[in-house]
Amino acid sequence: MTKSKELSKASVARLQLLLELLEQCEREQRQQITSSEIGEALGISAVNVRQDLFRLGSAGRPRVGYDVSHLIDLLRRLFDLNRPKRACIVGFGNLGRALAGSRIWDKAGYQLVAAFDKDSSVVGMELDSIRVRNISEIFGVIRAESIEMAMITVPASAAQEVANMVTAAGVKAIWNFAPVKLQVPTNVVVENQSLAWGLVALSHRTKQVGD
Amino acid sequence: MTKSKELSKASVARLQLLLELLEQCEREQRQQITSSEIGEALGISAVNVRQDLFRLGSAGRPRVGYDVSHLIDLLRRLFDLNRPKRACIVGFGNLGRALAGSRIWDKAGYQLVAAFDKDSSVVGMELDSIRVRNISEIFGVIRAESIEMAMITVPASAAQEVANMVTAAGVKAIWNFAPVKLQVPTNVVVENQSLAWGLVALSHRTKQVGD
DNA sequence: TAGATTGTTAATCGATTAACAATC
DNA sequence: TAGATTGTTAATCGATTAACAATC
Numbered sequence: 001m002t003k004s005k006e007l008s009k010a011s012v013a014r015l016q017l018l019l020e021l022l023e024q025c026e027r028e029q030r031q032q033i034t035s036s037e038i039g040e041a042l043g044i045s046a047v048n049v050r051q052d053l054f055r056l057g058s059a060g061r062p063r064v065g066y067d068v069s070h071l072i073d074l075l076r077r078l079f080d081l082n083r084p085k086r087a088c089i090v091g092f093g094n095l096g097r098a099l100a101g102s103r104i105w106d107k108a109g110y111q112l113v114a115a116f117d118k119d120s121s122v123v124g125m126e127l128d129s130i131r132v133r134n135i136s137e138i139f140g141v142i143r144a145e146s147i148e149m150a151m152i153t154v155p156a157s158a159a160q161e162v163a164n165m166v167t168a169a170g171v172k173a174i175w176n177f178a179p180v181k182l183q184v185p186t187n188v189v190v191e192n193q194s195l196a197w198g199l200v201a202l203s204h205r206t207k208q209v210g211d
Numbered sequence: 212m213t214k215s216k217e218l219s220k221a222s223v224a225r226l227q228l229l230l231e232l233l234e235q236c237e238r239e240q241r242q243q244i245t246s247s248e249i250g251e252a253l254g255i256s257a258v259n260v261r262q263d264l265f266r267l268g269s270a271g272r273p274r275v276g277y278d279v280s281h282l283i284d285l286l287r288r289l290f291d292l293n294r295p296k297r298a299c300i301v302g303f304g305n306l307g308r309a310l311a312g313s314r315i316w317d318k319a320g321y322q323l324v325a326a327f328d329k330d331s332s333v334v335g336m337e338l339d340s341i342r343v344r345n346i347s348e349i350f351g352v353i354r355a356e357s358i359e360m361a362m363i364t365v366p367a368s369a370a371q372e373v374a375n376m377v378t379a380a381g382v383k384a385i386w387n388f389a390p391v392k393l394q395v396p397t398n399v400v401v402e403n404q405s406l407a408w409g410l411v412a413l414s415h416r417t418k419q420v421g422d
Numbered sequence: 423t424a425g426a427t428t429g430t431t432a433a434t435c436g437a438t439t440a441a442c443a444a445t446c
Numbered sequence: 447t448a449g450a451t452t453g454t455t456a457a458t459c460g461a462t463t464a465a466c467a468a469t470c
Contacts (some may be wrong), residue, residue, distance in 0.1 A: 219460080219461090219462095258462080258464070258465095259463080262462075273468075
């Protein structure tokens with residue numbers, strides 16, 4: 001409905017930082033903020049801020065700035081944070097368990113409703129009202145529970161197979177922690193969060209500076 | 212020493228995928244690979260591959276392609292994976308614990324040599340030969356152990372303070388899991404790995420497709 | 423030699439930055 | 447009104463893609 005021309009990935013990252021900042025402003029009872037204040041707080045230029053907000057369909061007022069709560073509302077809708085989205089974890093190892101109890105699901109509008117593993121010593125485990133099921137149940141549960149997102153935290157060698165299963169079951173988004181580029185149907189979104197890639201990128205960048 | 216003009220972030224990401232691919236080729240005893248084979252496997256264009264390798268200072272041979280083991284060597288040096296780099300974890304919660312025992316440290320050339328927390332119920336804990344110390348010891352230990360990288364997995368509200376401590380102690384790189392843009396001296400590298408940001412980005416992108 | 427593939431420059435595309443007009 | 451700030455177009459910068467020469 002909005003005429004948004006598709007924001008760049010970099011722009012989305014900046015707007016996420018902006019949302020954090022605005023929420024803090026709201027806690028401090030601030031009602032307006034200018035582009036240069038935002039830029040300073042976020043370490044980017046004021047022009048960059050205005051461009052981002054312009055593309056978003058901005059709503060600032062000259063001499064006053066932008067309305068904090070209106071912008072929060074705009075960003076929350078942009079990121080689709082208000083709609084409850086049902087999610088599951090596939091692979092209940094250390095990382096899966098660490099995230100199962102986390103508050104970030106709620107922050108992003110997700111509800112964690114199921115977890116799967118193939119290891120029988122893990123299946124049956126309960127954590128925060130989530131019972132771990134056998135991976136063989138995955139198709140039926142995703143359908144029955146209307147799960148639209150799967151977090152994949154299985155070993156790299158199993159990740160593609162899991163991706164095939166969850167997309168076949170109707171999942172529309174994959175949060176992929178395996179260091180693998182997944183092949184999925186074009187209507188499925190994959191967000192890669194491989195920690196291994198992050199760590200290697202850090203190693204690379206540290207070297208550059210050291211040179 | 213290499214004349215590298217600084218590869219773009221996107222290029223580094225592609226080259227990481229390439230390294231995985233090459234290591235698989237090596238396991239399969241393949242010795243050569245062409246840019247179009249690489250492109251197909253990685254889902255990018257062959258030209259893009261050649262450009263990346265050109266900037267890297269490439270070494271392919273017309274009609275033959277690139278030498279697998281030579282390219283692996285080049286990439287491992289590019290990412291600085293061979294040199295052992297000493298690292299610590301600050302904040303030994305669920306996420307910190309999940310990563311402490313992980314194999315990714317080794318894959319990226321890091322050695323995890325210390326962990327810190329401020330919670331007395333966690334301090335003293337041992338995991339994989341790492342004993343968790345009180346955060347008050349952080350300055351001395353980083354110096355004594357020549358730690359050059361700190362993984363920060365503390366709550367967002369404490370992250371900046373921790374960043375100040377570790378940079379004061381001489382750390383050159385921070386792997387930041389807190390959803391905060393850290394302010395650090397210019398010679399310190401920060402790689403952001405906030406899972407919250409990844410999850411929000413996924414939510415945003417899912418919405419776009421759904422429209 | 424002919425043909426396939428890389429190396430390298432040029433063209434295109436997109437994102438950021440600059441400039442300035444519009445507005446409160 | 448004057449001045450500060452946003453809205454919006456134009457210019458710059460950088461990354462990707464295309465073109466083709468060099469090479470085995």
